[in-house]
Amino acid sequence: MQLTGKQVLNASPSKVWEKLMDTNTLARVIPGVTTLERTGENSFVSTLQIKMGPVNGSFSGNLQLEEITEQKNFTLKVQQNSKIGNTNAAIKVDLIPVSSTQTEVSFDGDAQLSGLLAGMGQRVIGGVANTLTKQFFTNLEKELEAS
C-alpha cells in the first residue's frame, strides 16, 4: 500500500525538525500512541491503540529512523504486529523550506500488510491511514503553535 501526503506547516524547518526528533512530542502527536520509548539513538519501541471501522487493535513493535540528513529528510522504518495482522513500512520524510516561517513536510512510502489487515481490504485501510495522517499533522500544528 502506497502512503503519500504533504502539508505546509507554519514553522521553520529547524523548528519542525526539532519537534519530529523529540520523543515526548512524537508520543503526543502520533494518533493512538499509548507508549513510545527510546531504545537507542534512533530506535523506539511503541504500542498503538487504533480503532476505526474494521481496523481495531493494539499494535506493538519497533520504529527506526534511518538515513538521517539533519533538518532535511529521514526514513522511518515501521514494524508493528497485532492480532489483526502485521505491518512493515518504510516512509521517507522530506522537509522543504517554503519560506523562513513555513516548511512543507512530505512523505512517501510503501506499507506491506499481512493477515486480516491485508485481507479486510486495503481500500478501507487506506482511508484509515489518510485519517490518521490528517490527525498527525493537526496535532503537530498544535504543538508548533503552542511552542
Added chain:
Amino acid sequence: MSTTNGIIGKSVKRVEDKRFITGRGKYTDDIILPLQTYASFVRSPYAHARILSVDIEAAKAMPGVLAIYTGADVADINGVPCGWLVNFKNGTPMKEPKHPLLVADKARHVGDAVAVVIAETQEKAKDAAQMVMVDYEELPAVVNAAEAVKPGMPSVHDIAPDNICYDWELGNPKAEVDEAMSKAAHITSLEFVNQRLVPNAIEPRSYNAQYDSTSERYTLYTSTQNPHLIRLLMCAFVLGIPEHKVKVVGPDVGGGFGSKIFHYTEEALLTWASKKLKRPVKWTAERTESFLTDAHGRDHITKAEMGFDKDGNILALRVNTYANMGAYLSTFSTCVPTYLHGTLLQGLYTTPKINVDVTAVFTHTTPVDAYRGAGRPEATYLLERLMDLAALEMNIDPAELRLKNFIPPFDGVTQPGYQTQVALQYDSGNYHGVLEKGLAMLGYKDFRKQQKEAAKNGKLLGVGFSTYIEACGIAPSAVVGSLGARAGLYEVGQVRVQPTGKVSVFTGAHSHGQGHETTFAQVVADKLGIPMEDVEIIHGDTESVAFGMGTYGSRSLAVGGSAIVKSIDKIVEKGKKIAAHKLEANADDMEFANGKFTVKGTDKSLSFGDIALTAYVPHIYPKDLEPGLDFSSFYDPTNFTYPFGCHIAVVEVDKETGKVTLKRFIAVDDVGNVINPMIVEGQIHGGVAQGVGQALYEGAEYDNNGQLTNASYMDYCMPRADDLPMFETATQVTPCPHNPLGVKGAGEAGAIGSTPAVVNAVIDALWSGGHKVKDIRMPLKSERVWRAMQTTVN
C-alpha cells in the same frame, strides 16, 4: 422399460424448498452433539514464512481450553491426497508435495493452518487461538504462475525447485499444428488471464467429528458434496483407520460449486482429534477464513492462436497455458487444467489441428481446484473469445463464422459420435440449432440496426456470442483411470420398495441445492407409476447409502439417475415374475405400465402395491424367487455426456465512465432430455449469474507478497439480482444416446457459456465505437473498460 405416468418433463415444485425457505434445513453447524467441543485455527498471516517457534503455553492456560495441537503433533500423519495423477510430458509422475494437516516447518499460503485450539465453547477456542504465539521468519513469495517458473524465483516446495508440478500436452503434434498455422490467411491471437475466483458457497465449510469409545467408531458430519469419497480418502490415505468404522454424513449443504468436493485437512484433523479427546469437535469457517482456505477456481494465464483460411474456415489452434495450482494439490486440482480443459478445445468446431500445452505451477496462494464448470469454462472462454475477436478482425459476422465452422448435426445413434482431435468422442449434437434459436430470440438483424442507431446517439451497444460444449456425466471409470484418476467414477442407486408400496431410494449422488429430492423422485414415480409422495430420496449418509461418488461435473442425473433406473428395471423384472405367478401367466407375457402389471392382451392385472406386498408376504409366490423387492445397482457410464448451447449477451457501455450494463442475456441450452424444466432453468439462472460475476465483478486479487487483498465482501464483489436482467432462456433437446434417461446434465452450463458472451459483448460495443481493443482483463470493472477506451484510437 415401462411407460410413464407423465411426471417426467413437468415443472414439479421442489419438495426440499419447504424446509429451506422456512428455516428448517439442517446443516452441519446446526448439529450439536453431547459433550460438544469447538475448534479454532491459528493461521499464517504470511504467504511464505518459516515457522521458528510456536508458543502455546499462554493459550493452554486459558479457561475452557482442552487441547492445542501443532504441526509437530501431526507430523507422523499423512497429508491429504491428490486424486488424479498427471505425468510430465517425459513420463515421470507429477510433483506431489505433502499437504500436512497442520504445517510444522513452513507456511505456504496466507491461511495455512499452524495450530488448532480446542475448547469448551467457540468463543473460548477463538480467544485462546489469539494467544498462540507463532514466531515467523517471513520469506519472499510468488503468486503468479507465469512468473513462478522463471529462474531465481522462490520455491514453494523443495521437491519442485522450479515450481512446476507437471507439464502436459494433448492433441496433434506441435509440428503439424505449426505447419497448418503457417498456411493461415489470418491468425487471431490472444493473451489473457482467466482470473482466480473464490467459490463463495452461502454455507461456509463446517465439520463435526465424533469418536465413540464404546463401539470404537467415528462419525464425521461434513458440509461435503461426496460423503463416500471423503470417507475413502480420509480412511485409506490420511488416517489409516478402517473404513467400516467410519460413518460420514453430509446433511443439508448450502451450496458447493465444486469447493466442497475436496477432502480438506480440517476434516481429517478434527476426526483425529475427536479420538484423542474422546469428545466431538466442531469447526465452522468464518467468511474471511473461507476466502483464504476454500479451494479457489480458474487462474489460468493463456496464450492462444487460431488460424483461418481466407474464407474464415478454422485451420488450427495452438494453446499455451500456465495453470496455478496454489500451494498444495487439492483433490482434483491436477485434472482441471488438463482433462477437463485441454480435452474441450475442439469446442463445437471442425478445427483439424489442435495442440494444447499446459504447465501446472505451485505458488504461495490458496490451492486451486474445480469451481462450477472446472476447466470447461476456461476452454470455452478461450475458444469463444477467439471466435468473436476473429470475426471482428476479419470483418465476418460472428454468427456466420460459427455456423461455417460448426460440426454438422449428429444424433449418435444412426450417425456416429464425433471424434475430436483432443481425445474425446462427442455423443450427439446439433450446434446449428442452438445458435439459430438464439439469433431468433435476439432478433439479430434488428439488433445490428439498433447498434448503429445507438452509436449515432453516442451510446456503445454490443452483442457477444458464446457457443459452448462441456463434458459432463463424469465419468467412465476405465477412461478416467487410463488418464490418471485414482478412483472409479460410477454411481450407485438402490431402490427399496417397502411392503406397503412406498419406495425408498438411496443414491450416492449428493444434493446441495440441485433439487435431487424432487428430480430423482420424479424419475422413480414416473417409471413405477406411483405418486411422487410415495418416493423418498435418501442421500448423504455412508451408512444408509451403499456407496457413491457424489455430485460434481453435472453428473448426478446422468450417472446417479441412471443407476436408479437400472434398479427400477430390476424391480419391474422381478415384479413381473411375481405378478405372472399370481395371475398364472408367463413372465414373458407380462407388461408393466402406469403402476400395473398386466397380462398382455388381457384385462388381468395387479397393482404395484399388490406386488410389493406379495414380495414381503410371499404366501403365493414363485418357488425359485427370493422374497423382497430391493435392488441396488452400480452404473458406470460408457462415455461422458456433452451438453452444449448458445449464450448471447447484450451490453451497453457508458462512454464517459466505462460502466457496463448488461441489458439482455439469452441462453439456449441443450442438456438432453429434461426431467424438470423449472429446475433446469434454475440451474441455468444460477450458473449464468456466476458466469456474469466472473466477467464483470469477481476476482481474487493477490498482492506481490501473497496477501489476498479482497478477502471479504467489502472488496470481493459478488453479482446481485439488480446487476442482472431477466434472463431469456430456452432449451433444445438432443437426447444423450448412451444413458437410459437420455440426459446430459445442466449444473454447470450457465457458468460455462455466459462469461465469454459478456466479455465479447463489451469488446463488440467498444469496436462499434472505434476502439479496437483485443482484450480487457476480467472482471471488466468500469475503470478497466474506461482505460481501454482511452488507450485506443477512436
